[in-house]
Amino acid sequence: MPELKDIATQIRRDIVRMVHAVQSGHPGGSLGCTDYFTALFFKVMEHRPEPFDMDGKDQDLFFLSNGHISPVYYSALAHSGYFPKAELATFRKLNSRLQGHPTTHEHLPGVRIASGSLGQGMSVALGAALSKKLNKDSKLVYSLHGDGELEEGQNWEAIMFAAHHKVDNLIATVDYNGQQIDGPTDKVMSLGDLGAKFTSFGWVVLNLDKGNDVDEVVATLEKAKSLTGKGQPIVIIMKTGMGKGVDFMEGSHEWHGIAPNDEQLAKALAQLPETLGDY
Ligand SMILES: Cc1ncc(C[n+]2csc(CCOP(=O)(O)OP(=O)(O)O)c2C)c(N)n1
Numbered sequence: 542m543p544e545l546k547d548i549a550t551q552i553r554r555d556i557v558r559m560v561h562a563v564q565s566g567h568p569g570g571s572l573g574c575t576d577y578f579t580a581l582f583f584k585v586m587e588h589r590p591e592p593f594d595m596d597g598k599d600q601d602l603f604f605l606s607n608g609h610i611s612p613v614y615y616s617a618l619a620h621s622g623y624f625p626k627a628e629l630a631t632f633r634k635l636n637s638r639l640q641g642h643p644t645t646h647e648h649l650p651g652v653r654i655a656s657g658s659l660g661q662g663m664s665v666a667l668g669a670a671l672s673k674k675l676n677k678d679s680k681l682v683y684s685l686h687g688d689g690e691l692e693e694g695q696n697w698e699a700i701m702f703a704a705h706h707k708v709d710n711l712i713a714t715v716d717y718n719g720q721q722i723d724g725p726t727d728k729v730m731s732l733g734d735l736g737a738k739f740t741s742f743g744w745v746v747l748n749l750d751k752g753n754d755v756d757e758v759v760a761t762l763e764k765a766k767s768l769t770g771k772g773q774p775i776v777i778i779m780k781t782g783m784g785k786g787v788d789f790m791e792g793s794h795e796w797h798g799i800a801p802n803d804e805q806l807a808k809a810l811a812q813l814p815e816t817l818g819d820y
């Protein structure tokens with residue numbers, strides 16, 4: 542098994558190449574969440590890429606709610622063995638299984654919900670977590686949400702529901718990058734004290750200040766795992782940097798959803814050496 546850091550570097554490389562190739566997509570959030578995907582898919586989650594089945598019984602499940610960061614998701618799935626790496630070259634092309642936002646009717650292994658219309662993933666993750674309980678399946682459900690995405694009201698109904706129904710087999714993570722499509726989250730619509738909000742809704746809150754340190758992400762996910770089964774849902778508020786790993790993309794909402802040109806691609810790839818082999 543390659544080092545987690547090397548996996549993360551290759552995933553970042555894939556992200557910029559995929560978005561550049563079709564001149565569309567979302568590199569900023571994808572790069573920021575790369576260390577989370579690396580930790581989850583290559584270390585923490587108990588999952589079976591092959592043969593893939595939608596029900597995922599007796600496996601941990603992952604739901605991506607902020608579906609626009611599909612490049613990082615697809616790359617992590619491909620390198621985990623859900624589908625051939627070469628298929629990353631079809632990202633956002635007509636009739637591809639790798640649509641700009643993940644969908645289910647293309648039957649891409651690893652994708653169990655459509656996402657991209659923000660705000661829905663928490664509700665689905667809760668349904669899956671409750672199903673696991675009904676089926677006496679002791680495996681866990683993980684979900685990822687954007688911070689800007691939490692402005693969507695459906696989340697707060699789901700957050701309230703989770704505590705009421707004691708959904709203690711769910712580990713939700715918020716990509717707390719402080720940015721969203723139109724600017725800093727604090728300027729667009731502040732989340733206020735997000736930890737206090739989750740706590741007051743009855744959740745266990747873990748703060749992860751180094752969400753771009755893959756070892757810290759692993760440690761926090763493991764800690765979260767140790768807190769499951771105790772009657773409360775768990776959220777990790779994970780600070781990340783939008784665009785992390787490509788210096789000129791870092792820290793600004795401007796790279797939320799635009800593609801690098803040829804020159805920018807070359808600059809980005811110079812910072813991200815090939816480690817596992819390009820698709
Ligand atoms: C229901 C809905 N409303 C609006 C959008 C448009 N939209 C796409 S991404 C985005 C910003 C989300 O911010 P955040 O979750 O913080 O993602 P980040 O920019 O950090 O990747 C918005 C408003 C959408 N996809 N779905």
Ligand SMILES: [Mg+2]
Pocket residue numbers: 687688689690716717718719720721
């Ligand atoms: Mg954000």
